[in-house]
Amino acid sequence: MMNSIRISATSIACLAFSATLSTAVADTITIATVDNGDMVRMQALTEHFTKDNPDTTVEWVTLDENTLRQRATTDIATGGGQFDVVTIGTYEASIWAERGWLMPLDDLPGNYDIGDLLPPIRSGLSHDGVLFGAPFYGESSFTMYRTDLFEQAGLEMPDEPTWDFIKEAANTLTDRDKGVSGICLRGKAGWGENMALLTSMANSYGASWFDMDWKPQLDSEAWNSALTTYADLLKNNGPVEASTKGYQENLALFQQGQCAIWIDATAAGQFVTNKESTVADSVGFAMAPDNGLGKRANWLWAWALAIPQSTDSKESAKKFVAWATSKEYLALVAETDGWASVPPGTRKSLYENPEYQKVPFAAMTLASIEAADPTKPTVEEVPYTGVQFVAMPEFTGIATAVGQQFANVLEDAATIEDALKNSQWVTEKQMVRVEMLNR
Incomplete structure (x- = not known):
């Protein structure tokens, strides 16, 4: 009887600890994004992120461009906390950063290689030299x-x-x-x-x-x-x-x-x-x-992923942003859908890649981005x-x-x-x- 009681107590304690641990670690991040082809592809590939981060659940809110701007602006300006990651453009990045609405992205993992970002794109998403939006793709x-x-x-x-x-x-x-x-x-x-x-x-x-x-x-x-x-x-x-x-x-x-x-x-x-x-x-x-x-x-533009100051899931959001805009993500898209489908206009290493240089629009894309000032x-x-x-x-x-x-x-x-x-x-x-x- 006593052994039975001890086993039951131990089991209960373990279950309680597991529940507490699960509550502490499990996280859900909500991402607001625009409904274009590159972003739709990113959603389909998100299972690769959640496989490596099993305690993070990703939920999507996909909107047309005008509606996205309206909802994201309202939520961020009021500190609503509805979104943990938002898709913003070059126009919003410096303005929202100056207003204190966004988290700085100055502590991304070392292997993210922020120096690999194309200078015009990185500059357009920065405020006072600090990156506030990680570019998903850049364009001219x-x-x-x-x-x-x-x-x-x-x-x-x-x-x-x-x-x-x-x-x-x-x-x-x-x-x-x-x-x-x-x-x-x-x-x-x-x-x-x-x-x-x-x-x-x-x-x-x-x-x-x-x-x-x-x-x-x-x-x-x-x-x-x-x-x-x-x-x-x-x-x-x-x-x-x-x-x-x-x-x-x-x-x-x-x-x-x-x-x-x-x-x-x-x-x-x-x-x-x-x-x-x-x-x-x-x-x-x-x-x-x-x-x-x-x-x-x-012109010069980038769609980027940014993290609102109002998020309660800063670390999980930052992990996702780093993953979705990394060199590894570009390689994943190339493996899945071919080099021509890789999100363009963000990284020097992409345009130095001999495989990507075979893409018919690659060289003209880079020249156009570099010509915009x-x-x-x-x-x-x-x-x-x-x-x-x-x-x-x-x-x-x-x-x-x-x-x-x-x-x-x-x-x-x-x-x-x-x-x-x-x-x-x-x-x-x-x-x-x-x-x-x-x-």
Whole structure:
């Protein structure tokens, strides 16, 4: 009887200890991410992380880009603690870090090799020299084109095209009877949609958002020239209802063989050459166009994983961030889906890898990223940083309003002159508010 009692007591004690240990070690992290191809793949590969970290459960909240920004911003700004890891972009990284919303990533494991990150990408995700977002993939923008259509038309795409050449080629290659648009460009209104392209394009025309005194410059001749070229291209050679076409819509059109030229994110390279693309064997790549002024229409961006200060799972979150943005993760994707599917634009070692150098868009992606300079985004000196955006909290609201004005031009709901006049007014009004708040 006594032995039986001792065994029972011991068993109870062990069970209690095990329960306590389980409660102390087990952790659940919630990750908010954008619904693009690279992030969807990361979710599918997460079982490799949980296999090595069996006491961590990973839950996903996958959202479209606009909804992600709204929910993540609200949660982080209020300290809600709903998310342990959030997907942020280059725009948010320094602003949110300055506000104290993010955990610094200055103590990642030694084998993470932070020095291997491409300098432009690392710099864009840092504040005061400290990394606050670990890049999952980095991108610029470049020109994608149908090599078969160019050959049939007797055209040759330069490695560094001008906007004049793009206009000529788009006009030549448009074939409405065959359902082929000479060019596809972002027309959907939004600061991360049509304004990402148009701001970069305006840079190449010598335009800027503000002068050195922070006076808006939307009513300048340079903006007029850029918007005129953009509108002419899409109205004469673009897809039907161009104002409804953003990144995803144009990607689908290009994959289906309905675009001769597409100027957009370098991250699209893998998707126009994969098995989903009907033109995968006939795609060429060139730099984003310029206008002879020394600046190209290529932006700089990264999607990154960041950890909110409000998380209760700091260590587990940091382990996941380190895993998902590591050299080992890139190798895992290559082993699973091939080198062309590896998240691009983050690490020097990737572009030094002979296997990755065989990927058709690799060299042009790196050249495009390295050509973008957020500290000198346009021809004239400006007081802000950012290529396709202005690194200020108010920019998203301003650019969203301006983006709608420019979409109206495509819909023939506004003239170019009226759209620029209204954009100037909207921007001036917002800057007055900023000045009043800063007094």
